[in-house]
Amino acid sequence: MNTITNHTKLIERIINAKPQTVRLGIDQHARDVVVAIKLDASVPLRSQKMQSEQLLHLAKSLLKAAIKMSSVYEAGPCGYVLHRQLQKAGVKSLVIAPQLLGRGKSRKTDKIAAQALVALLDSYERGNTKAFSVVHVPTEKQERERTQTREREMYRKERLSWEHRGRSLMLRHGHHITGKWWQKKRWETLKETLPAWMHGSLESMREVIEKLDTLEKREREKIEQTAPASLPKALGALTWVVLSREAHGWKHFNNRRQVSSYTGLCPGVCQSGTSLKEGSIDRHGNCRIRALLVEAIWRLSRWQPNYPPVQKLAEGIIRGSARKKLAVAAARRLTVDIWRLSTSRTTPEKLGLVMT
Template identity: 25%
Template structure:
């Protein structure tokens, strides 16, 4: 009597997952052939049950793009025995027709195809504790941006009304005394006054929330030995304070994942975007593939660092003699990355160089 029981033992079952809130579109490749393309409920255990039923005892491999869905699905897939990776969408090789015609089915097929070909490399996935710390740091950044937006709305309103306001309207930090002065402005039209009062109240709510989050961050850092150690090391570098130090730590988490400075700079986004054809090579500026949450703060820190570090100031002067100030500060930013990498890898406080 024949044994018709399926057994995929020792065979790779590749699954490309296009993740959405209501469903996942999956494409399955087995032995180099596309065998299934369908939608399944958006739960790792449902996908696992489908694989076990239709491809029993197989070695399951899956991939999905980084995005709104975060890392929870990755952790559950791995816990179920599925070897999953998450990839940066910009790193996925894409055919011209796939760019022109984008559907869930095409996206999942592309992921399965490239995973099967071995051309995909997974991104770094932090543990839950690190992910939580990163979320709090990013919330501080978002609140800071919201605060700036409300200040700009207040400034725009006052300019539109032709009101005379104190000169420090353009300063970065508004004191409570200054905000109280804005409340007392004698605006004639009732509705205009109400608009200003509402904007000021909104600003004060954001300020309170921002202060609360900053306090929570300081507590989180002080209670985490590794975070406290690394942030203190980073703060020994000119241009890096507590805020930037926590941003760098939360976005990197593990400096060892970068084998060299070029890999680190590429992740941050401080490498050139080069277009080469034959013997011609054209540099189009900084690469668009970057961690914007990190890059902008590193560049801002570099501007502060050249005022505090004599060696960086001297290097900036030499660079500026042969290029624009913007190009020069990008070079200084990469030097700053090298300092960050050094103190983190060697766990040594940064010592200012002496220029003779």
């Protein structure tokens, strides 16, 4: 009852202040949210912990009083449900890339984080567009599609883990086995060489592995069915669809710099005075896309050696670490080319790609 009373008093206090705009900095958690509230140009109010339902009630009450509202919170495991609820209520909601909010401070609390977020939002709305990076919020359909591709990858990784467990068990007892030992024909031959007491444990593992393998293949078939009929050679249907779904489609990117930045494959730079040094890639953005792109580059270097970004790789002249750096640069270029193809900005012939 006391919490409800305090929440009501907070709403009344804000409305009685008659602000034109209210900004909310939200530090979101699974059970609750911590909210810092800033009225016009005043100092933010003390951060408040509340339930998501109370936050929505606060927003709706202030909007009824003809107060403009905006909010910000960091992208994280709680997804975009709160963002959609706030948008539906009439709040201008922004989801941003996670920030290093405690830099240079010996204290880091949820309330301090909420205060820092509302300060960044105030700066952003006053014209400082570099205060933070706004995250593209996918549609609910795009989220479901991405979940499907990630579930397939989860099944694959779980299957590999159980394969390793089986090999580890056999190795501990003097049997060095490689490959897919669990497949039916291989297992029928293999179990004749193993002690009888081990059969039960490995049979149980095989049941789990076969189930995971079936689930992975089922999801893979569903995903591949959504791919275009014609694709660049060495870029399979699975890779193409997963890249598109991880990026939530390509149409929301406005230029090649945005595409390259999203991959996290851009080199770091350290410059001071006349000194300039490029470092390792920044690894911002989507780590799954990075892995897929680099794998695709090695395939392209074999099957499409005339594709300009991989020509030097295909020739085999460059060796060592320089070869890996060249592959990363080619992967960055490949992302831009996929974006151009997907948005009809160019043709495969202009890019030097052979289609299947």
